[in-house]
Structure formats: C-alpha cells, structure tokens
Amino acid sequence: MKIGVSFYSYQQSHFFKELTLEDQIREVSQNLPGADGIEIVDEMSLRYPDPGEDFVRRWHSWMEQYGTVPVTMDVSFDVLQFRDHVMSYDEVAERLMRDMRLAKRLGFSNVRVLSTCPVEVMIKALPEAERLDLRLGKEVHQPMRLEGQQVTEIIEFAERNGTDRLGIVPDFGIFGFRPSEVLLAQYERRGAKPEASVAAVELSALLRKGEGPFDLASVATETAGNLRSEFKRYLTSGDSTAVLAEPFAALRDFARARVPDPSELDYIVVAEAIMQSNTGLDTMRQLAGHVVSCHGKFNYMSEIPGHPGQYQDIAIDYEGALKALSDGGYEGYINTEYEGQRYFQDRTRAEMMDEVDQVRRHHEMLRRLLGIAAPAEVN
Amino acid sequence: MFDNYLIRSDSLRNDVVDGEVVGFSLAVRIANYRGVFLSLHTGYYLTVDGVDYPREVQTFEVNGKPPRSFDEIKGCVWEHWDYDDEAILHVARPGGLAPGAHEIRFQQCVIAAYGYLPTDEEWVKAPPKTGTGAGSDKTPQVITYHLELNDSVEA
Structure with missing residues (x-):
C-alpha cells in the first residue's frame, strides 16, 4: 500500500492562511517519509470552477519539484x-x-464522489471516465457501512459490466467503534453532562457486540449530519421517519436511564453511539478489489501509553482495517484525512489543534502498521 | 466551524455614502471547509445589541463586485465564493451604529449539502429562516461576538 495526505487535513491552516497550497505539498514531500500521494477537495484548494492555465502549469511543476503524485480529487454537488x-x-x-475534466487537467487518477451521490449519476458519468482514463469512487462514510445497497449496487454494476472504473472510497471512520474523546470533550464544553459521554461510550460498546437495544442497520443508510438533525427534530416534536422511530425511542430511554435530567444536548451526545458503522472487516477484505483509494480518517492521535513516539486513534480500528485491505490485495493509497481539528474550533486559535503535527503522528502510525520504511524518521 | 473567526474581529465599521452614514458592515468568511456556488448563500441571522437585521436589509460584497442583495445573489448560479476569500456583509441602518462595543449574534445560511435532502423542494420555494440552524450544517449554533466599532469608511 502507498500513503499520502488529503489536504482536507489542513483545512484550518488553509482557512487561517498559515499554510499555502505549496506549503501543504512541501510538507508531504519533505516531512512525511515514504509518502507521495496528494488528495484535494476541489472547492477548498482551488479557484473554482476554473483555476486557470497558469495555476495548472504551476501545479504540475510542484508535483515534479516535490516528487508528489495527484491521486484523488474529492468533488461535491449541491442540488x-x-x-x-x-x-x-x-x-x-x-x-x-x-x-472530472478538471481532475484530469491536474493529473489526478481518481475522483471521489460523495456517499450520497446516486449510483445512476456515476453510471451516467462512466463513458466520460473511460474517455479521461479516470476511476470514480463513492465515499463510504460512517455511519454508512460496506454492507448494504449503497455499496452493493456499485459492486454489482462493476462486476456485471466488467469495469473497474466505478468503485468505492472507504473512509476509515467506518472502522470507528466509539465516539472520539475530542468530540465528547467539545460537547462537555458546550454544557453536556459527563454522564452523557459515559453513556455514549457504553452504548457504542453494546452496539458493537450486538447487544444494543436496537439494530444499527436501521440507521446506517443516513449520513451522520442528517441523523443528527433528524434526532434533534424527534426530540423537539416527537416526529421521525418510520424507520428511525424505534431506534430513536430506544436511544432516548437509554439516555434517560443513565443521565440525570437529560437536556437536549445530552441526548445528542448519547446519540453519537449510533454514528458508528460497525462494518465488517471481512467485508472490507472481500471488497478490497473495488477500492479506488482510501480516506485515512482520524480525529485525534494520542501517544500510546508506554510507547513514546508511537501514536494511535483510540476510537478507530486501524490495525484491523489495514490488515483487511492488505489481505484482500489492496495496493492503492491510504490518504490521511484529519477531521478532529473541528472539535476544537469553538476555542481561540491558540487552543486549536496543530494539524501538521497530528498528520505527522498519523503517518508514524501508518508507516508502523504497514511496514513502510522511513530511513530518516521525522520529529 | 471556526466559530470565533467567521467575522474578522477588527472589521465592524459604519458605511458612509456621500458623507452620510447609511449602515454598517462586517468582514466574513465561509463557515465550511470548502467554497460554494454563490447562489447557495442565502443571508445571515444577525442581531446587534438585541436588534434583528433580516436578510432584506443585508447586501453582500464579494469577488470584487459592488454589494448585491440576496435576491441578486440567488441568481449567481455560476459564480463561486472561494474558500480563501473574505466577503463584506453590509447592513442598511441609517445613522449606523454608535461608537464603542457591540454584541453581535451571528449565523450564516448556505444551503449547500451532502446531496439530496428532504427539504430540497421547500427550499426552492423559499430558503430556510436564518438563525434556525437549517442550512448551516457546519456551524449549527448562533455565535455571539463582542466587537468594537472601527472608524467608518466611504463605501
């Protein structure tokens, strides 16, 4: 497997104009041993929709100068x-x-579409993908899972038509098994009770073991953002879609039994337990041949107790996921996608996270777990 | 996202046209990790010292063009507000704001989304009411700022 970075990871440094696009490319090239992959979100990193020919020339000269490879471009759509x-x-x-034509101009091999992109849209774009020699991958993002129609319909189409141009981009958040400690800490700063955090971790563990008060599959087809707003609507009005009514009621009862006088925010914290995909590692192994590239999502890299200089995300099963991909024969890129900076952005800039350091820590872990040699270790 | 940085802290000032104070303005950034087509930007929930300033009295200055109303912005379906760029939110208020400190409550409404949503048809008819959190997925709270009024400028 090969490693790289999605510049989504540097969204905060970009926002505050602390790192330019060239600085981000240079960081991958010079400070992340063994890494050469570049992934961007087009509407974040570029003058959009047309960055201009001068920029395109500069981009290619950076890739040459820094020895980096444009791997995947992430695109959105706003209906x-x-x-x-x-x-x-x-x-x-x-x-x-x-x-896709913009991605091609910049030398990318793959385009990532949102998890909500209908498969019909991907199929309509397939002839253009063939013409441009690009692969299209649908992001599989928590709480979505690898099991279920949203993935199956792509795999079936690809196999039926003998094409590898349509596939998936697993986001490692789907291998998360509890809410991140930094997300829970932010909720507590906003006034949630510590008991709600404890309940969210407890419920996550129960759901992971299949011993929860409801079946997670019933919520796994929604995006996390939609689930949060639906649950909020349920708490205020008692209304929800038929599918969600039962899990939402069970969730409310679980919170009531553990959190004293729960507020709306406390309920929302406990509901973080249902944002975990609990997807199967064996499914990942089986689908490895359909993976276009991966988002190495993480929220917080902490030092492993007793192992100075080694780091982990305590909420995501990286070891299991990487082994599954490796056993399945995956040889493409894992591009680091740091997202946990968001959970400090209620604070001042000085109290926010250092994205550069967090990504370096993540790469220490990737190299260690993937056995990628790093002759001159950074830090 | 970027809760305390969506308004530049030294940007609050009165707008002056032909020597007359016609309102006030703020420099703002997009509350997301990406830019969006400008048409998706539907205005702000904005109160200053408890007084509400609805989108009808707001105009938006971006991409080197003069301030435009959110009715005009609605038609800018191919123009993009890039992630890098600061924009100026102008508010019509004859006489402007008094000198000194002001409490501002603020939320941006951008109807960008991850794909199709159940609210799509409703939002074609009318964008969501500002300040409800709808259309503000990355920063769903109303944020309070305490800002000093700076010297006024000729708009």
Missing part, C-alpha cells in the same frame, strides 16, 4: 445550485463530468 429547481440526475452528472 440547489440553480435555486429555481432541484437538480436532476442529468444535471448532477454534468457537474460531476466538469469536475
């Missing part, structure tokens, strides 16, 4: 862009194909 109607699948496919 209300035209404001007078909701975009049709054809219009979403047109936007995707424009983004």
Whole structure:
C-alpha cells in the first residue's frame, strides 16, 4: 500500500492562511517519509470552477519539484445550485463530468464522489471516465457501512459490466467503534453532562457486540449530519421517519436511564453511539478489489501509553482495517484525512489543534502498521 | 466551524455614502471547509445589541463586485465564493451604529449539502429562516461576538 495526505487535513491552516497550497505539498514531500500521494477537495484548494492555465502549469511543476503524485480529487454537488429547481440526475452528472475534466487537467487518477451521490449519476458519468482514463469512487462514510445497497449496487454494476472504473472510497471512520474523546470533550464544553459521554461510550460498546437495544442497520443508510438533525427534530416534536422511530425511542430511554435530567444536548451526545458503522472487516477484505483509494480518517492521535513516539486513534480500528485491505490485495493509497481539528474550533486559535503535527503522528502510525520504511524518521 | 473567526474581529465599521452614514458592515468568511456556488448563500441571522437585521436589509460584497442583495445573489448560479476569500456583509441602518462595543449574534445560511435532502423542494420555494440552524450544517449554533466599532469608511 502507498500513503499520502488529503489536504482536507489542513483545512484550518488553509482557512487561517498559515499554510499555502505549496506549503501543504512541501510538507508531504519533505516531512512525511515514504509518502507521495496528494488528495484535494476541489472547492477548498482551488479557484473554482476554473483555476486557470497558469495555476495548472504551476501545479504540475510542484508535483515534479516535490516528487508528489495527484491521486484523488474529492468533488461535491449541491442540488440547489440553480435555486429555481432541484437538480436532476442529468444535471448532477454534468457537474460531476466538469469536475472530472478538471481532475484530469491536474493529473489526478481518481475522483471521489460523495456517499450520497446516486449510483445512476456515476453510471451516467462512466463513458466520460473511460474517455479521461479516470476511476470514480463513492465515499463510504460512517455511519454508512460496506454492507448494504449503497455499496452493493456499485459492486454489482462493476462486476456485471466488467469495469473497474466505478468503485468505492472507504473512509476509515467506518472502522470507528466509539465516539472520539475530542468530540465528547467539545460537547462537555458546550454544557453536556459527563454522564452523557459515559453513556455514549457504553452504548457504542453494546452496539458493537450486538447487544444494543436496537439494530444499527436501521440507521446506517443516513449520513451522520442528517441523523443528527433528524434526532434533534424527534426530540423537539416527537416526529421521525418510520424507520428511525424505534431506534430513536430506544436511544432516548437509554439516555434517560443513565443521565440525570437529560437536556437536549445530552441526548445528542448519547446519540453519537449510533454514528458508528460497525462494518465488517471481512467485508472490507472481500471488497478490497473495488477500492479506488482510501480516506485515512482520524480525529485525534494520542501517544500510546508506554510507547513514546508511537501514536494511535483510540476510537478507530486501524490495525484491523489495514490488515483487511492488505489481505484482500489492496495496493492503492491510504490518504490521511484529519477531521478532529473541528472539535476544537469553538476555542481561540491558540487552543486549536496543530494539524501538521497530528498528520505527522498519523503517518508514524501508518508507516508502523504497514511496514513502510522511513530511513530518516521525522520529529 | 471556526466559530470565533467567521467575522474578522477588527472589521465592524459604519458605511458612509456621500458623507452620510447609511449602515454598517462586517468582514466574513465561509463557515465550511470548502467554497460554494454563490447562489447557495442565502443571508445571515444577525442581531446587534438585541436588534434583528433580516436578510432584506443585508447586501453582500464579494469577488470584487459592488454589494448585491440576496435576491441578486440567488441568481449567481455560476459564480463561486472561494474558500480563501473574505466577503463584506453590509447592513442598511441609517445613522449606523454608535461608537464603542457591540454584541453581535451571528449565523450564516448556505444551503449547500451532502446531496439530496428532504427539504430540497421547500427550499426552492423559499430558503430556510436564518438563525434556525437549517442550512448551516457546519456551524449549527448562533455565535455571539463582542466587537468594537472601527472608524467608518466611504463605501
């Protein structure tokens, strides 16, 4: 397997103009031994939708100068862009194909579409993917899982049509098994009770063992953001979709039994337990041939007790996930995608996280778990 | 996201046109990890010292163009507000704000999303009411700022 970085990881440094795009590329090249992969979010890193020919030339000269490889470009779609109607699948496919042509100009091999992108849109864009020699991967993001229609329909299409141009981009958040400690700490700063954090961790463990008060599969088709807002709506109005009514009621009862006088925020904290995918490692092994590239998602790298200079994310099963991919024969990129900076952004800049340091720690772990040699270890 | 940095702390000032104070303005950044097509940007929940300033009195200055109303912004379906760029939110208020410190409650509304949502058709008819958290997925809380009024500028 090969390693790289998604510049999503540096979104905060980018926002505060502490790292330019070239600084980010240089960091991968010079301070992350064994890494050469670059992934960007087009609407974050570029002047969009057309960064201009001068930029494109500069981009390619950076890749050459720093010995880096454009691996995957992450694209979005906003169905209300035209404001007078909701975009049709054809219009979403047109936007995707424009983004694919941009990816090609910048030398990327893959385009990542959102987990919510309909498979029909990917299929409409397939001829353009063939023409441009690009692969399209749908992100599989927690609480979505590898099992279920959203992944199966892509795999079936790819196998039926003998194409490897459509596949998946697993986000390692799907191998998370408890809410991150930094997310829980932020909720507590906003006034959630510590008992709610404890309950969220307890419920996560029960659901992981299959001993929870409801079946996680019933919530795994929603995005985390949609689930949070649906649960909030349920708490305020008692309304929810039929599928979610039972898990939401069980969740509320679980919280009531453990958190004294629970507030709306406390309920939301306990609900973080249902954002875990609990996807199967063996499924990952079986699907490894359909993986376009991976998002090495993490939220907080802490030092492993008793192992100075070695780091882990206590909430995500990296060891299991990397072994599954390796056993399945995956040889592509794991691109680091740091997201936990967000859970400190209620604070001042001085109290926020150091993205550069967190990504370096993550790469220490990736190299160690993947057996990638690092002649001159950084730090 | 970036809760305390969505408004630049030294940017609050009165707007002056032909020597007359017509309102005030703030420099803002996008509350997301990416830019968006400008049309998706539907305005702000904004109160200053408890007074509400709805989107009808707001105009938005971005991409080197003069301030535009959010009705005009709605039609900017191919123009992009890039992640890097600061924009200026102007608010019509004859006489402007008094000198000194002001308490500002603030939330941006951008109807960007991860794909199709149940609210899509409703938001085609009218964007969500500002300040409800709808259309503000990355910063769903109203944020309170305490800012000093700076010297006014000729708009």
